[in-house]
Amino acid sequence: MSTTAFTPLTTTDSEVLITAAGRAAEAAGVAVSVTVLDAGGHLLAFRRDDRAVLISGETSTRKAYTALQLNAATADLVDLVKPDGPFHSLPTALDRPLLFIAGGLPIHRDGHLIGAIGVGGGAPEQDHGFAATALDAISR
Template sequence: MNATTLTPLTTADAEVLISAARAAAEAAGVAVSVTVLDAGGHLLAFRRDDRAVLISGETSTRKAYTALQLNAPTAELVDLVKPDGPFHSLPTALDRPLLFIGGGLPINRDGHLIGAIGLGGGAPEQDHGFATAALEELPR
C-alpha cells in the first residue's frame, strides 16, 4: 500500500498568500485585511493595510472561518442564507463567527481541506477576486 503524506498549510504558504492578496488589492487601489487559517481554524497569518477600515480585520477572519467550516467560497453561500434560502437560520443558529459575504475561500491540497483565506476591505466581488489571485500563487 502506498501511503501519501498530506502537506499541511505552512506559515511560509500563508506569507505567500498574504503577499499575493495584498499585491492584487494594491494593484486595484484597495486597502485590505487578509487572514489565513490552518485546517483547524487557527490563525496562521494576518495583515491589515494601514489604510484599511478597522472592521476589515474582523470581516476577513470571519470570511476565512466560514469558508473553512463549510469548505466553500463564501461568495457561493450568500443566497443560501437569505430569508427564503435553505440555510437562512445558520448565521444565528450557531455561536460561531460566520459571515456570508464574498471574500472567503477554502484552501485544498491534493483534494484535502488544509485551510482558508479571507479578505476584507473591498467590495465583496473585489475581496473574492483578491483571494482567488492569492490562491493562484500558492505552490501546490
C-alpha cells in the same frame, strides 16, 4: 488502514497568500485585511493595510472561518442564507463567527482541506478576486 500523505498549510504558504492578496488589492487601489487559517481554524497569518477600515480585520477573519467550516467559497453561500434560502437560520443558530459575504475561500492541497483565506475591505467581488489571486500564487 492506509493514509494519504499531504502537506499541510505552512507559514511560508501563508506569507505567499498574504503578499499575493495584498499586491492584488494594492494594484486595484483597495486597502484590505487578509487572514489565513490552518485546517484547525487557527490563525497562521494576518495583515491589515494601514489604510484599511478597522472592521476589515474582523470581516476577513470571519470570511476565512466560514469558508473553512463549510469548505466552500463564501461567494457561493450568500444566497443560501437569504430569507428564502435553505440555511436562512444558520448565521444565528450557531455561536460561531460566520460571515456570508464574498471574500473567503477554502484552501485545498492534494484533495485535502488545509486551511482558508479571507479578504475584507473592498467590495465583496473585489475581496473574492484578491483571495482567488492569492490561491493561484500558492498553486504554482
